[in-house]
Amino acid sequence: MADSIVLVSGGMDSAVTAAIAASVGTAAFLHINYGQRTEARELKSFNAIADHFCIRERLVVDITYLKKIGGSALTDTSIDVPDGDLGRQDVPLTYVPFRNANFLSIAVSWAEVIAAKNIYIGAVEEDSSGYPDCREAFFTAFEKAANLGKRPGADIKIATPLIHMRKAEIVRKGLELKAPLHLTWSCYRDETLACGECDSCLLRLRGFHEAGAIDPIPYRQKATL
Protein backbone atom coordinates (compact mmCIF):
# COMPACT_ATOMS: atom_id res chain seq x y z
CA MET A 1 0.00 0.00 0.00
CA ALA A 2 1.23 3.48 -0.90
CA ASP A 3 1.66 6.25 1.67
CA SER A 4 0.41 8.87 -0.75
CA ILE A 5 -1.80 9.42 -3.75
CA VAL A 6 -0.44 11.91 -6.26
CA LEU A 7 -2.73 13.60 -8.76
CA VAL A 8 -0.71 13.42 -11.96
CA SER A 9 -2.13 15.26 -14.95
CA GLY A 10 1.01 14.79 -16.98
CA GLY A 11 1.99 18.47 -16.72
CA MET A 12 5.21 19.88 -15.32
CA ASP A 13 3.76 20.84 -11.93
CA SER A 14 2.37 17.36 -11.33
CA ALA A 15 5.67 15.73 -12.35
CA VAL A 16 7.57 17.88 -9.86
CA THR A 17 4.95 17.15 -7.21
CA ALA A 18 5.33 13.43 -7.95
CA ALA A 19 9.11 13.75 -7.54
CA ILE A 20 8.59 15.44 -4.15
CA ALA A 21 6.15 12.71 -3.00
CA ALA A 22 8.41 9.94 -4.28
CA SER A 23 11.37 11.44 -2.39
CA VAL A 24 9.65 10.96 0.97
CA GLY A 25 7.61 7.74 0.60
CA THR A 26 5.69 5.36 -1.61
CA ALA A 27 3.17 6.77 -4.06
CA ALA A 28 0.11 5.75 -6.05
CA PHE A 29 -0.71 7.86 -9.11
CA LEU A 30 -4.17 9.10 -10.07
CA HIS A 31 -4.95 10.57 -13.48
CA ILE A 32 -8.26 12.11 -14.40
CA ASN A 33 -9.78 12.48 -17.84
CA TYR A 34 -12.31 15.30 -17.63
CA GLY A 35 -12.89 15.67 -21.35
CA GLN A 36 -10.14 18.24 -21.81
CA ARG A 37 -8.85 18.93 -25.33
CA THR A 38 -5.40 17.45 -24.84
CA GLU A 39 -6.34 14.39 -22.79
CA ALA A 40 -4.73 11.84 -25.14
CA ARG A 41 -1.37 13.62 -24.88
CA GLU A 42 -1.73 14.09 -21.12
CA LEU A 43 -2.50 10.41 -20.57
CA LYS A 44 0.60 9.49 -22.55
CA SER A 45 2.64 11.75 -20.27
CA PHE A 46 0.95 10.31 -17.18
CA ASN A 47 1.96 6.77 -18.11
CA ALA A 48 5.48 7.81 -19.06
CA ILE A 49 5.92 9.65 -15.73
CA ALA A 50 4.46 6.69 -13.82
CA ASP A 51 6.86 4.34 -15.63
CA HIS A 52 9.75 6.67 -14.77
CA PHE A 53 8.89 6.45 -11.07
CA CYS A 54 8.13 2.67 -11.30
CA ILE A 55 4.62 3.22 -9.93
CA ARG A 56 2.56 0.03 -9.67
CA GLU A 57 -0.64 1.48 -8.22
CA ARG A 58 -2.20 3.62 -10.97
CA LEU A 59 -5.79 4.68 -11.39
CA VAL A 60 -7.17 6.43 -14.45
CA VAL A 61 -10.63 7.85 -13.90
CA ASP A 62 -13.11 9.21 -16.42
CA ILE A 63 -15.17 12.23 -15.36
CA THR A 64 -16.19 13.47 -18.76
CA TYR A 65 -19.38 14.75 -17.14
CA LEU A 66 -17.34 17.95 -16.69
CA LYS A 67 -17.42 18.25 -20.49
CA LYS A 68 -21.21 17.81 -20.39
CA ILE A 69 -21.45 20.50 -17.69
CA GLY A 70 -19.17 22.75 -19.77
CA GLY A 71 -18.46 26.36 -18.89
CA SER A 72 -14.77 26.19 -19.86
CA ALA A 73 -12.65 26.60 -22.97
CA LEU A 74 -10.81 23.43 -21.96
CA THR A 75 -13.88 21.21 -22.20
CA ASP A 76 -16.18 23.08 -24.61
CA THR A 77 -14.72 23.12 -28.11
CA SER A 78 -17.09 25.95 -29.12
CA ILE A 79 -15.06 28.26 -26.83
CA ASP A 80 -11.56 28.91 -28.25
CA VAL A 81 -8.61 28.63 -25.89
CA PRO A 82 -7.49 32.28 -25.74
CA ASP A 83 -3.91 33.43 -26.19
CA GLY A 84 -2.27 33.77 -22.82
CA ASP A 85 -2.58 36.96 -20.79
CA LEU A 86 -0.59 36.65 -17.61
CA GLY A 87 -1.55 40.14 -16.45
CA ARG A 88 -5.27 39.35 -16.37
CA GLN A 89 -7.07 39.81 -13.05
CA ASP A 90 -10.35 37.96 -13.62
CA VAL A 91 -11.03 34.22 -13.79
CA PRO A 92 -9.90 33.02 -17.26
CA LEU A 93 -12.03 31.15 -19.80
CA THR A 94 -9.93 28.05 -19.22
CA TYR A 95 -11.19 27.71 -15.63
CA VAL A 96 -13.05 24.39 -15.31
CA PRO A 97 -15.76 24.97 -12.69
CA PHE A 98 -14.77 23.49 -9.30
CA ARG A 99 -12.58 20.93 -11.06
CA ASN A 100 -10.11 20.44 -8.24
CA ALA A 101 -12.83 19.51 -5.75
CA ASN A 102 -13.98 16.79 -8.13
CA PHE A 103 -10.37 15.58 -8.36
CA LEU A 104 -9.79 15.64 -4.61
CA SER A 105 -13.06 13.85 -3.84
CA ILE A 106 -11.98 10.97 -6.08
CA ALA A 107 -8.57 10.94 -4.44
CA VAL A 108 -10.07 10.80 -0.94
CA SER A 109 -12.42 7.95 -1.98
CA TRP A 110 -9.42 6.01 -3.27
CA ALA A 111 -7.31 6.94 -0.23
CA GLU A 112 -9.96 5.46 2.07
CA VAL A 113 -9.78 2.13 0.23
CA ILE A 114 -5.99 1.85 -0.12
CA ALA A 115 -5.29 3.50 3.26
CA ALA A 116 -3.13 6.29 1.82
CA LYS A 117 -2.42 9.08 4.29
CA ASN A 118 -1.58 11.96 1.97
CA ILE A 119 -2.98 13.37 -1.24
CA TYR A 120 -0.54 15.44 -3.30
CA ILE A 121 -1.76 17.96 -5.82
CA GLY A 122 0.53 20.28 -7.79
CA ALA A 123 -1.65 23.36 -7.56
CA VAL A 124 0.03 26.76 -7.74
CA GLU A 125 -1.66 29.82 -6.27
CA GLU A 126 0.69 32.73 -6.73
CA ASP A 127 2.27 32.40 -10.15
CA SER A 128 -0.74 30.90 -11.86
CA SER A 129 -3.70 31.53 -14.12
CA GLY A 130 -5.95 32.73 -11.30
CA TYR A 131 -8.17 29.70 -10.86
CA PRO A 132 -10.21 29.99 -7.65
CA ASP A 133 -9.83 26.26 -6.92
CA CYS A 134 -6.03 26.66 -6.79
CA ARG A 135 -6.09 28.84 -3.67
CA GLU A 136 -4.49 27.53 -0.50
CA ALA A 137 -7.55 28.53 1.52
CA PHE A 138 -9.66 26.17 -0.59
CA PHE A 139 -7.31 23.23 -0.02
CA THR A 140 -7.20 23.87 3.72
CA ALA A 141 -11.01 23.96 3.87
CA PHE A 142 -11.33 20.86 1.68
CA GLU A 143 -8.91 18.93 3.91
CA LYS A 144 -11.10 19.77 6.89
CA ALA A 145 -14.23 18.63 5.04
CA ALA A 146 -12.48 15.42 4.00
CA ASN A 147 -11.59 14.53 7.56
CA LEU A 148 -15.16 15.18 8.71
CA GLY A 149 -16.72 13.19 5.86
CA LYS A 150 -14.49 10.15 5.58
CA ARG A 151 -14.48 7.00 7.70
CA PRO A 152 -13.16 7.75 11.22
CA GLY A 153 -9.44 7.07 11.66
CA ALA A 154 -6.16 8.80 10.95
CA ASP A 155 -6.56 12.13 9.22
CA ILE A 156 -5.78 12.57 5.53
CA LYS A 157 -3.46 15.40 4.58
CA ILE A 158 -3.90 17.38 1.37
CA ALA A 159 -0.33 18.28 0.41
CA THR A 160 0.24 21.23 -1.94
CA PRO A 161 4.04 21.59 -1.97
CA LEU A 162 4.07 24.01 -4.95
CA ILE A 163 1.27 26.28 -3.77
CA HIS A 164 3.51 29.29 -3.03
CA MET A 165 6.22 28.63 -5.62
CA ARG A 166 6.85 30.71 -8.71
CA LYS A 167 7.20 28.73 -11.94
CA ALA A 168 10.97 29.30 -12.00
CA GLU A 169 11.23 27.72 -8.55
CA ILE A 170 9.18 24.76 -9.76
CA VAL A 171 11.57 24.30 -12.69
CA ARG A 172 14.57 24.50 -10.34
CA LYS A 173 12.99 22.05 -7.90
CA GLY A 174 12.24 19.68 -10.79
CA LEU A 175 15.83 19.84 -12.04
CA GLU A 176 17.18 19.36 -8.49
CA LEU A 177 15.01 16.23 -7.98
CA LYS A 178 15.65 14.97 -11.52
CA ALA A 179 11.91 15.05 -12.29
CA PRO A 180 11.30 13.82 -15.87
CA LEU A 181 10.35 17.22 -17.29
CA HIS A 182 11.02 15.94 -20.83
CA LEU A 183 8.08 13.56 -20.43
CA THR A 184 5.55 16.22 -19.40
CA TRP A 185 2.92 18.12 -21.39
CA SER A 186 1.39 21.44 -20.38
CA CYS A 187 -0.16 22.98 -23.51
CA TYR A 188 -3.93 23.57 -23.34
CA ARG A 189 -4.37 23.57 -27.13
CA ASP A 190 -2.22 21.10 -28.97
CA GLU A 191 -0.88 17.59 -28.67
CA THR A 192 2.10 17.32 -31.06
CA LEU A 193 3.90 20.64 -30.73
CA ALA A 194 3.03 22.85 -27.77
CA CYS A 195 1.42 26.06 -29.06
CA GLY A 196 3.67 28.38 -27.06
CA GLU A 197 0.86 30.93 -26.77
CA CYS A 198 -1.77 29.73 -24.30
CA ASP A 199 -1.60 30.68 -20.61
CA SER A 200 -0.16 27.32 -19.69
CA CYS A 201 2.64 27.51 -22.30
CA LEU A 202 3.45 31.12 -21.36
CA LEU A 203 3.70 30.30 -17.65
CA ARG A 204 5.90 27.29 -18.36
CA LEU A 205 8.18 29.10 -20.80
CA ARG A 206 8.56 32.04 -18.43
CA GLY A 207 9.46 29.60 -15.64
CA PHE A 208 12.23 27.95 -17.67
CA HIS A 209 13.47 31.35 -18.88
CA GLU A 210 13.68 32.77 -15.36
CA ALA A 211 15.36 29.59 -14.13
CA GLY A 212 17.96 29.92 -16.90
CA ALA A 213 17.06 26.48 -18.23
CA ILE A 214 15.92 25.05 -21.55
CA ASP A 215 12.44 23.54 -21.78
CA PRO A 216 12.99 20.06 -23.29
CA ILE A 217 9.57 19.68 -24.96
CA PRO A 218 8.88 20.73 -28.59
CA TYR A 219 7.09 24.02 -29.31
CA ARG A 220 5.53 25.28 -32.51
CA GLN A 221 6.78 28.71 -31.52
CA LYS A 222 8.08 30.27 -28.35
CA ALA A 223 6.81 33.61 -27.10
CA THR A 224 9.43 36.33 -26.64
CA LEU A 225 9.74 36.72 -22.88
Add this chain to the structure above:
Amino acid sequence: MADSIVLVSGGMDSAVTAAIAASVGTAAFLHINYGQRTEARELKSFNAIADHFCIRERLVVDITYLKKIGGSALTDTSIDVPDGDLGRQDVPLTYVPFRNANFLSIAVSWAEVIAAKNIYIGAVEEDSSGYPDCREAFFTAFEKAANLGKRPGADIKIATPLIHMRKAEIVRKGLELKAPLHLTWSCYRDETLACGECDSCLLRLRGFHEAGAIDPIPYRQKATL
Protein backbone atom coordinates in the same frame (compact mmCIF):
# COMPACT_ATOMS: atom_id res chain seq x y z
CA MET B 1 -32.29 29.07 -14.75
CA ALA B 2 -33.16 27.11 -11.63
CA ASP B 3 -32.62 28.53 -8.13
CA SER B 4 -31.54 25.16 -6.80
CA ILE B 5 -29.98 21.87 -7.76
CA VAL B 6 -31.47 18.85 -6.02
CA LEU B 7 -29.54 15.59 -5.79
CA VAL B 8 -32.22 13.01 -6.60
CA SER B 9 -31.20 9.38 -6.20
CA GLY B 10 -34.76 8.17 -6.63
CA GLY B 11 -35.10 7.19 -2.96
CA MET B 12 -37.67 8.44 -0.49
CA ASP B 13 -35.41 10.97 1.20
CA SER B 14 -34.46 12.60 -2.08
CA ALA B 15 -38.10 12.76 -3.22
CA VAL B 16 -39.09 14.54 0.00
CA THR B 17 -36.08 16.86 -0.36
CA ALA B 18 -37.18 17.59 -3.93
CA ALA B 19 -40.67 18.42 -2.69
CA ILE B 20 -39.19 20.83 -0.13
CA ALA B 21 -36.99 22.52 -2.77
CA ALA B 22 -39.87 22.70 -5.27
CA SER B 23 -42.08 24.32 -2.62
CA VAL B 24 -39.78 27.33 -2.31
CA GLY B 25 -38.36 27.89 -5.82
CA THR B 26 -37.35 26.44 -9.16
CA ALA B 27 -35.24 23.31 -9.24
CA ALA B 28 -32.87 21.40 -11.50
CA PHE B 29 -32.42 17.69 -10.75
CA LEU B 30 -29.11 15.83 -10.67
CA HIS B 31 -28.88 12.04 -10.63
CA ILE B 32 -25.65 10.14 -10.24
CA ASN B 33 -24.86 6.62 -11.36
CA TYR B 34 -21.97 5.41 -9.24
CA GLY B 35 -22.16 1.78 -10.26
CA GLN B 36 -24.53 0.79 -7.47
CA ARG B 37 -26.42 -2.52 -7.74
CA THR B 38 -29.87 -1.00 -8.19
CA GLU B 39 -28.99 1.88 -10.53
CA ALA B 40 -31.42 0.90 -13.30
CA ARG B 41 -34.34 0.99 -10.86
CA GLU B 42 -33.12 4.21 -9.24
CA LEU B 43 -32.80 5.95 -12.60
CA LYS B 44 -36.36 4.94 -13.44
CA SER B 45 -37.51 6.51 -10.16
CA PHE B 46 -35.41 9.62 -10.82
CA ASN B 47 -37.11 10.22 -14.16
CA ALA B 48 -40.56 9.50 -12.77
CA ILE B 49 -39.99 11.93 -9.88
CA ALA B 50 -38.61 14.58 -12.26
CA ASP B 51 -41.67 14.13 -14.51
CA HIS B 52 -43.91 14.48 -11.46
CA PHE B 53 -42.33 17.84 -10.62
CA CYS B 54 -42.20 18.91 -14.32
CA ILE B 55 -38.43 19.44 -14.12
CA ARG B 56 -36.86 20.55 -17.40
CA GLU B 57 -33.24 20.86 -16.29
CA ARG B 58 -32.02 17.32 -15.58
CA LEU B 59 -28.49 16.01 -15.52
CA VAL B 60 -27.56 12.35 -15.24
CA VAL B 61 -23.89 11.82 -14.50
CA ASP B 62 -21.82 8.65 -14.60
CA ILE B 63 -19.16 8.20 -11.93
CA THR B 64 -18.74 4.47 -12.13
CA TYR B 65 -15.13 5.02 -11.11
CA LEU B 66 -16.52 4.56 -7.59
CA LYS B 67 -17.22 0.96 -8.58
CA LYS B 68 -13.61 0.64 -9.79
CA ILE B 69 -12.39 2.09 -6.48
CA GLY B 70 -14.71 -0.30 -4.61
CA GLY B 71 -14.65 -0.73 -0.85
CA SER B 72 -18.46 -1.00 -0.52
CA ALA B 73 -21.11 -3.69 -0.73
CA LEU B 74 -23.16 -1.33 -2.90
CA THR B 75 -20.56 -1.19 -5.67
CA ASP B 76 -18.59 -4.42 -5.26
CA THR B 77 -20.75 -7.45 -6.06
CA SER B 78 -18.24 -9.75 -4.33
CA ILE B 79 -19.37 -8.21 -1.00
CA ASP B 80 -22.94 -9.23 -0.12
CA VAL B 81 -25.34 -6.53 1.04
CA PRO B 82 -25.84 -7.56 4.68
CA ASP B 83 -29.20 -7.87 6.35
CA GLY B 84 -30.02 -4.66 8.14
CA ASP B 85 -28.79 -4.02 11.67
CA LEU B 86 -30.08 -0.70 12.87
CA GLY B 87 -28.38 -1.07 16.26
CA ARG B 88 -24.90 -1.25 14.74
CA GLN B 89 -22.38 1.36 15.89
CA ASP B 90 -19.63 1.02 13.30
CA VAL B 91 -19.55 2.16 9.67
CA PRO B 92 -21.56 -0.40 7.66
CA LEU B 93 -20.34 -2.38 4.64
CA THR B 94 -22.70 -0.38 2.43
CA TYR B 95 -20.76 2.85 3.05
CA VAL B 96 -19.38 4.09 -0.29
CA PRO B 97 -16.11 5.88 0.52
CA PHE B 98 -16.56 9.68 0.49
CA ARG B 99 -19.44 9.33 -1.96
CA ASN B 100 -21.29 12.46 -0.94
CA ALA B 101 -18.26 14.68 -1.55
CA ASN B 102 -18.08 13.33 -5.09
CA PHE B 103 -21.79 14.10 -5.48
CA LEU B 104 -21.53 17.60 -4.06
CA SER B 105 -18.48 18.49 -6.16
CA ILE B 106 -20.42 17.64 -9.30
CA ALA B 107 -23.37 19.67 -8.06
CA VAL B 108 -21.17 22.71 -7.35
CA SER B 109 -19.57 22.46 -10.82
CA TRP B 110 -23.03 22.44 -12.38
CA ALA B 111 -24.27 25.21 -10.06
CA GLU B 112 -21.44 27.46 -11.23
CA VAL B 113 -22.51 27.01 -14.86
CA ILE B 114 -26.28 27.37 -14.42
CA ALA B 115 -25.99 29.97 -11.63
CA ALA B 116 -27.94 27.94 -9.08
CA LYS B 117 -27.68 29.30 -5.53
CA ASN B 118 -28.58 26.23 -3.48
CA ILE B 119 -27.71 22.55 -3.55
CA TYR B 120 -30.20 20.28 -1.81
CA ILE B 121 -29.19 16.84 -0.60
CA GLY B 122 -31.48 14.52 1.36
CA ALA B 123 -28.87 13.28 3.80
CA VAL B 124 -30.02 12.10 7.23
CA GLU B 125 -27.62 12.07 10.16
CA GLU B 126 -29.54 10.93 13.18
CA ASP B 127 -31.87 8.15 12.10
CA SER B 128 -29.56 6.70 9.49
CA SER B 129 -27.11 3.96 8.68
CA GLY B 130 -24.15 5.77 10.22
CA TYR B 131 -22.34 6.94 7.10
CA PRO B 132 -19.65 9.48 8.00
CA ASP B 133 -20.41 11.58 4.91
CA CYS B 134 -23.98 12.13 6.14
CA ARG B 135 -22.92 14.18 9.16
CA GLU B 136 -23.98 17.80 9.37
CA ALA B 137 -20.43 18.84 10.30
CA PHE B 138 -19.22 17.46 6.97
CA PHE B 139 -21.80 19.41 4.96
CA THR B 140 -20.99 22.63 6.83
CA ALA B 141 -17.28 22.15 6.12
CA PHE B 142 -17.91 21.25 2.48
CA GLU B 143 -20.03 24.36 1.98
CA LYS B 144 -17.16 26.46 3.27
CA ALA B 145 -14.71 24.71 0.93
CA ALA B 146 -17.11 25.20 -1.99
CA ASN B 147 -17.33 28.93 -1.43
CA LEU B 148 -13.53 29.21 -1.21
CA GLY B 149 -12.96 27.10 -4.33
CA LYS B 150 -15.61 28.29 -6.72
CA ARG B 151 -15.63 31.39 -8.90
CA PRO B 152 -16.02 34.57 -6.78
CA GLY B 153 -19.63 35.78 -6.45
CA ALA B 154 -22.69 34.96 -4.40
CA ASP B 155 -22.18 32.07 -1.99
CA ILE B 156 -23.66 28.66 -2.66
CA LYS B 157 -25.67 27.08 0.13
CA ILE B 158 -25.65 23.33 0.79
CA ALA B 159 -29.17 22.64 2.07
CA THR B 160 -29.79 19.49 4.12
CA PRO B 161 -33.41 19.87 5.26
CA LEU B 162 -33.73 16.28 6.50
CA ILE B 163 -30.44 16.09 8.37
CA HIS B 164 -31.97 16.01 11.87
CA MET B 165 -35.26 14.27 11.01
CA ARG B 166 -36.22 10.77 12.00
CA LYS B 167 -37.55 8.58 9.19
CA ALA B 168 -41.11 8.88 10.51
CA GLU B 169 -40.88 12.67 10.27
CA ILE B 170 -39.59 12.34 6.70
CA VAL B 171 -42.59 10.18 5.82
CA ARG B 172 -44.94 12.70 7.42
CA LYS B 173 -43.26 15.60 5.64
CA GLY B 174 -43.53 13.72 2.34
CA LEU B 175 -47.24 13.05 2.87
CA GLU B 176 -47.83 16.68 3.89
CA LEU B 177 -46.10 17.98 0.73
CA LYS B 178 -47.67 15.29 -1.47
CA ALA B 179 -44.22 14.00 -2.47
CA PRO B 180 -44.56 11.09 -4.93
CA LEU B 181 -43.47 8.38 -2.48
CA HIS B 182 -45.07 5.72 -4.68
CA LEU B 183 -42.48 6.51 -7.38
CA THR B 184 -39.44 6.08 -5.13
CA TRP B 185 -37.06 3.17 -4.62
CA SER B 186 -34.86 2.65 -1.57
CA CYS B 187 -33.83 -1.02 -1.54
CA TYR B 188 -30.07 -1.64 -1.75
CA ARG B 189 -30.43 -5.17 -3.10
CA ASP B 190 -33.30 -5.67 -5.51
CA GLU B 191 -35.04 -3.88 -8.34
CA THR B 192 -38.47 -5.52 -8.73
CA LEU B 193 -39.64 -6.19 -5.19
CA ALA B 194 -37.83 -4.41 -2.36
CA CYS B 195 -36.06 -7.01 -0.20
CA GLY B 196 -37.48 -5.70 3.08
CA GLU B 197 -34.32 -6.79 4.90
CA CYS B 198 -31.42 -4.47 4.06
CA ASP B 199 -30.65 -1.41 6.19
CA SER B 200 -32.34 0.90 3.72
CA CYS B 201 -35.58 -1.15 3.64
CA LEU B 202 -35.61 -1.50 7.44
CA LEU B 203 -35.18 2.23 7.98
CA ARG B 204 -37.89 3.02 5.46
CA LEU B 205 -40.37 0.46 6.79
CA ARG B 206 -39.79 1.61 10.37
CA GLY B 207 -40.40 5.19 9.26
CA PHE B 208 -43.76 4.35 7.66
CA HIS B 209 -44.71 2.18 10.64
CA GLU B 210 -43.94 4.91 13.17
CA ALA B 211 -45.77 7.48 11.02
CA GLY B 212 -48.84 5.21 10.96
CA ALA B 213 -48.76 5.13 7.16
CA ILE B 214 -48.59 2.41 4.50
CA ASP B 215 -45.51 2.25 2.28
CA PRO B 216 -46.87 2.21 -1.28
CA ILE B 217 -44.00 0.31 -2.93
CA PRO B 218 -43.97 -3.51 -3.33
CA TYR B 219 -41.91 -5.66 -0.94
CA ARG B 220 -40.91 -9.29 -1.18
CA GLN B 221 -41.40 -9.45 2.57
CA LYS B 222 -41.73 -6.93 5.32
CA ALA B 223 -39.75 -7.24 8.52
CA THR B 224 -41.75 -7.40 11.74
CA LEU B 225 -41.17 -4.05 13.40
